[in-house]
Amino acid sequence: MDVHSGFIGATEDQLRAAHERDLAIEAAEGAHVERAWLDPDSGKVFCLSSGPSKEAVLRVHEKAGHPTTESYELPVEVE
Amino acid sequence: MDVHSGFIGATEDQLRAAHERDLAIEAAEGAHVERAWLDPDSGKVFCLSSGPSKEAVLRVHEKAGHPTTESYELPVEVE
Numbered sequence: 442m443d444v445h446s447g448f449i450g451a452t453e454d455q456l457r458a459a460h461e462r463d464l465a466i467e468a469a470e471g472a473h474v475e476r477a478w479l480d481p482d483s484g485k486v487f488c489l490s491s492g493p494s495k496e497a498v499l500r501v502h503e504k505a506g507h508p509t510t511e512s513y514e515l516p517v518e519v520e
Numbered sequence: 521m522d523v524h525s526g527f528i529g530a531t532e533d534q535l536r537a538a539h540e541r542d543l544a545i546e547a548a549e550g551a552h553v554e555r556a557w558l559d560p561d562s563g564k565v566f567c568l569s570s571g572p573s574k575e576a577v578l579r580v581h582e583k584a585g586h587p588t589t590e591s592y593e594l595p596v597e598v599e
Binding site (some may be wrong): 457483 | 557560596
């Protein structure tokens, strides 16, 4: 899970465009950004991704133009 | 999305037990905690929930014994 800040007032179209930039380049890192959620009031975006490492996913975000340093590996999941 | 801290070293069994306490009481708030992910290194837990309000979900977590104040409404989602 990657957390991005500063997206206050962002729209669904803007989130989709950012996500599509990830999707366009993620294969080079062997990663996949699965879902992204936006809170336009706080400007937070949460991205759920899979890949070989946290660093690989962060490189995707950086190359796509929306770098972050806040990332968490989540080896445990329950439903 | 609710973010919990302090779960450093927590196990899958502990996350599952906490999640089941949510599930047992969430109906009273009309909420549902869908998924929870744990990073045992940083101690962060992310909970994806649905419900009538952020406050309703936070009440579920509080009554279940794992309160947090960090919660984000996520009206925008892309896949």
